Amino acid sequence: MNKVEADERRLTDYAMGELDAPAAEELEQLLQRPENADARDAVEEIRRVAALLSTAYREEVARTPDLGQARLERLAGSRGPAKGRWWSRRLVLAWSAAAVVVAGAGLLGYGYLERERSAPRTDNLAGGEGDIEQAVPGGMYSHKNLKSFGLATAADTGAALNTRPRDAAMNTESYDYVRGNDFLEVVHNPLSTFSIDVDSASYANVRRFLRSGCLPPAGAVRIEEMINYFDYRYPQPSGDRPFSVTADVAEAPWNPGHRLARIGIKGREIPWDERSPGNLVFLIDVSGSMESPNKLPLLKKALRLLLERLDERDRVAMVVYAGASGLVLDSTPGNEQGKILAALERLRAGGSTHGSAGIRLAYEVAARNLIRGGNNRVILATDGDFNVGVTDQGSLVRLIERQAAGGVFLTVLGFGMGNYKDSTLEKLADHGNGNYAYIDSLREARKVLVRQAGGTMMTIAKDVKIQVEFNPARVQAYRLIGYENRLLAAEDFNDDTKDAGEIGSGHTVTALYEVVPVGVCFHGRGVDPLKYQRPARAAAPAEGSDEIMTVKIRYQEPDGGTSRLIERPVVDSGGSLRSADPDFRFAAAVAAFGMLLRDSQFKGKATFGLVEDLAASARGRDPHGYRAEFEELVERAASLWRQRR
Amino acid sequence: MARESVKHRWIMDLVRSYQRPLIAYARARLGDLERAHEVVQSTFQKLWEADRARIEGHVARWLYTVCRNEVTDVLRKEGRMTPVEADRLAAxxxxxxxxxxxxxxxxxxxxxxxxxxxxxxxxxxxxxxxxxxxxxxxxxxxxxxxxxxxxxxxxxxxxxxxxxxxxxxxxxxxxxxxx
CATH class of the missing domain: 1.10.10.10 (Winged helix-like DNA-binding domain superfamily/Winged helix DNA-binding domain)
Known part of the structure; x- marks a missing residue:
């Protein structure tokens, strides 16, 4: 009675992730038997159909005409005459702004669309049909994704089951293609707008590659995440502001004619004991791929570090997912340590991953136990290898995005290697009001979950956006270093409905611009001189100003409401690199390192030697040895690079 | 005012993420876009009266359920329960x-x-x-x-x-x- 027929219903239920754990395990055992090869193929076929259907519906949804302004106005106005009118104005304004964004992206070819997080799905007002790139939810279909649209996705989805190769046998890690930001001329693009990003996963992942003797793939190197891995000594905010803003300028080390402008943000440090009560739901991947020692066993040790610091103010629940998902610990007060740690210890790996059901369940548990004004958070710990069920990236991201609207934040902890899905995890955190860290060792776990637990666990401002206006009288062109997948349209800055990054307690965020001053020889990418616009030199009102740029930052309180604005003009006093703050030099060293690893066309005179010198001159106080470790990685990379040649 | 603003924002977010999927769903059953729009508009309208705390955590389910009931009402009023698919099939x-x-x-x-x-x-x-x-x-x-x-x-x-x-x-x- 071991034969499984190819048209049995339980195969569908299994592929849909709807079998309970014992039944799924039993079936998995049976499917491994030689006589059940047909049934195994059937499971794969079902998954392919599922992936095709998901894609087909997604396309159809994207092409579906939305409600339109008139209906939106009526909908917004239905609340009552006085307020109604006000609402409807706001609503319509927001919507027309969105329309302009898409039209702009389409016409001017700025390339917003080829970057992630471009236009949300409702913004497809530009044309009825809309091409695929534009129409896909979340606008997250970059080159790589577009290529794998459809059957390729089906193949990915179908590759799961028990035939999954061991880590060493085959590398199926996935990284998105990232195109480095180009120089933009101030005359054509006076505004630069982006969302902050506090993630640091990329650095830890790059470190893992270098330590194992490989240069990382370019897509794994996200320069802003490398820079933001390190702490910088920016001042604590004054007054009741959630963060301080620092801005300064010095020479660009890889191109002495150019200037490097730094924007630094420091989130207010809230002592751990003064944190708001937590409603934490751990969502833990216990699928077969989590079995290796650097995954589930490390995960347990890591989470233990955090769990032990919780107390009676907090509530903890645990949801696991694999072939089936389930609640292994219902919401429990944080001081019942014995019960919580026992649940953690019981976790075992097995089965294939059905992430979406688990995510849904975790958010449900979080919503049921919602603490008003508290830290409501789902903490997803996984290698990101979602395989079973309707788990194409698009619908997962959409699911997370919706759940995030309900006030539950997300922390993504990535583990392991071999089939590590960096691109998926980054997107999930990005769309889920969340942050994302990669944990490759217990040491890293201590950094993320103990030393920086405040930043990881306590959000102090959300939807933080930066807009820089450059003064054409002082600056010819500029280039934002990193943040490629965080770029926003200029109009998004004042649009509070546009999602952006979050800052946690004590977090530091650094952004660097390479700036080409007026008077330095610069050849842009060759736009014809404008016939009707006034040239840069003649920008009269700005002429007398020493300011090279104005930094504007918008943010919202963690529980929403109208955004606030911080503005700060920046003057370049002509400082040299040597006289710059050591933290400035260190951030510049990390940026140069990132450009070298990406073999960026903008690396200029940067060499590994230059990076080492810069970093060595900026080591300063390095209590945890992070900066010393950086120098060690630069050496490794330099030697790997030499061997490559 | 502040509370209204929070609710407005919440509804607006939901409209943004759900309008197209709900319209596609209603359109498949109703057979034309105009009525699908009507039905989805009145689905979102019901959010104003709804108790957010009771919906939170299963918003999607709530929206689809309400939308489905609206569709059924329309079909019932028109005295037919079989949808016309012409519009969709043509596409x-x-x-x-x-x-x-x-x-x-x-x-x-x-x-x-x-x-x-x-x-x-x-x-x-x-x-x-x-x-x-x-x-x-x-x-x-x-x-x-x-x-x-x-x-x-x-x-x-x-x-x-x-x-x-x-x-x-x-x-x-x-x-x-x-x-």
Missing amino acids: VPHPGDGPDERLQQKERLGRVLALVARLPERQQEVLRLRFQEGFSYREIAQVTGVSQSNVGFLLHTAIRTLRDKLRPVLRPGVEGGEP
């Missing part, structure tokens, strides 16, 4: 029309939707709720009022039919259309 290419050559991705997806359109209505609905929205069997049961095990049966039957019809394009390494 997708018919299967088996093309020559036996490698299908473009768009056509392939169009073919899938055309095949789906030929399935019994209940199967279509369950497929859409599952693959458009990612609902679990249980959630689909809650939205449609069909039992959970029946949801599984409908889904299995629908997928089996699609597998048979799509086999030529599903098999890895095999290109081409229908035999």
